[in-house]
Amino acid sequence: MNRWSQPILGVLGAIALWWGATRVFGIRPLFLPAPPDIVAAFRAQPGYLLREAGATLTVTVAGFVLAVVTGLFVAVSLTAWRSLERATLPVLVALNSVPKVAVAPLLVVWLGFGSRPKIVLVLLICVFPIVVATMAGLTSTPAELGELGRSLSATGWQTYLKIRLPWALPQVFTGLKVAVSLAVIGAVVAEISQPGGGLGAVIVLSGMSFDTPLAFAAIVLLALLSTMLFYLVVALERLLVPWSRAISG
Template sequence: MSSATTTAEESVDARPRRSLGAIAVRVLLPALTFVVLIGLWWVATIVFGWPSYIVPTPLEVWQEMSDQRSILASNFRTTLWEALLGFGLAIAIAIPSAVAIAYSRTLELTVYPALVALNAIPKIAIAPLLVIWMGFGAGPKIVMVVLICFFPIVISTATGLKATPAEIAELSRSLSTSTLQDFLRFRFPWSLPYVFVGLKVAIALAVIGAVVGEFVGATKGLGYVIVASGQNANTTLAFAAIVLLSLMSIVLYYAVSLLERVLVPWAEET
């Protein structure tokens, strides 16, 4: 009895250690990867003898970020706001659309092919038209983010809703649930892992969409900083903006991943 109790206590004590170990691996391995990439970048500038106006060193980029922190911070907030607002609007439009497609065979046969065709249009080709229609404000950038994020969210959500196991659907029918109850209790919770797959893809694309819109026509934002830096031959500032865009994408992606772990804890175990 004493041996069994000791074993149980050791098992309980081991769980926090395994959890901390898993967290350490999740944090240390990506951090190590970034350190290696920065090191390779630095070595490449030395080996190939690239001058600073072509490829600056990481130290020069860091110094530029420090010197221009107020300008970069202001434009960082602009791009972040455009990406998040467009991402939120894409969710608000895409998830109801996916529900309609999943529950209507007619819509699936009519609307779905049209969505695939529209998604095949290069979004960069639409960006100049958005500027003509909406001007140089935030509107074209937000619409571009919505257009880029919409399709992956629709696809993943519709797939998740249609992938409900037969036994769960049979359980729902046996309980005589209404369509709304079936959706809220069974189908939508089951589809959440699929939904978050689309959200994680879309959040990275959201930053790309905002920058594409800023490339075409903008007066602020990190995309505008990159374009202006190219025109002024300030490669170091352009690299600083690119680094900030990368950090933005990484933070947003892991924020969505953390939200998934909180809302759908069973997804990773499955």
């Protein structure tokens, strides 16, 4: 048993169970399509589905990258000026508690049709975990490292660049892993509330025409997209902070 065989067996087992259930209980594809129905739905129009998946991917990645930049900036600013944190953190928490789904139609009103309101929704939905995780990382600098910086008369900038930010990176990545999954959700929510393109729109349209296998094909693509993005972030983490696993082990 190598480290790959177990997850692969798990996935194959789940698919087999699903397939078996549709056969044993005679479930109609309208309610729950079997895996071959979904494959058939994909093979009927692969170009269309992949194009829409590409649209969703573009919105997701654009919003996520924007959220990373914004989140890091906000977190660094809030930890650098404690009075700013005290003044704005309650506002941020309150804003974050607003259901983003409710904001989606408003964003269309404010930003018009097209990809801009979708990207902004992705940003809104995934920026908060990045801010929280980065702030936690930036405020967890060990006392002796803080004192090291002070005893070397490091400037504020130097302390951030050479000590506090690198120290925060493992926690930043914890936030990024949460955020990247939320980013896909944000993109789909935006596409459902403003159908026009993307896998979210495919799901809405297939629902209208009772084409459940097509909806499932879109959902499977979304799951693949989300998994792929998650592991991309994991790979980036291993590349940038190889020491994190070594010291927390």
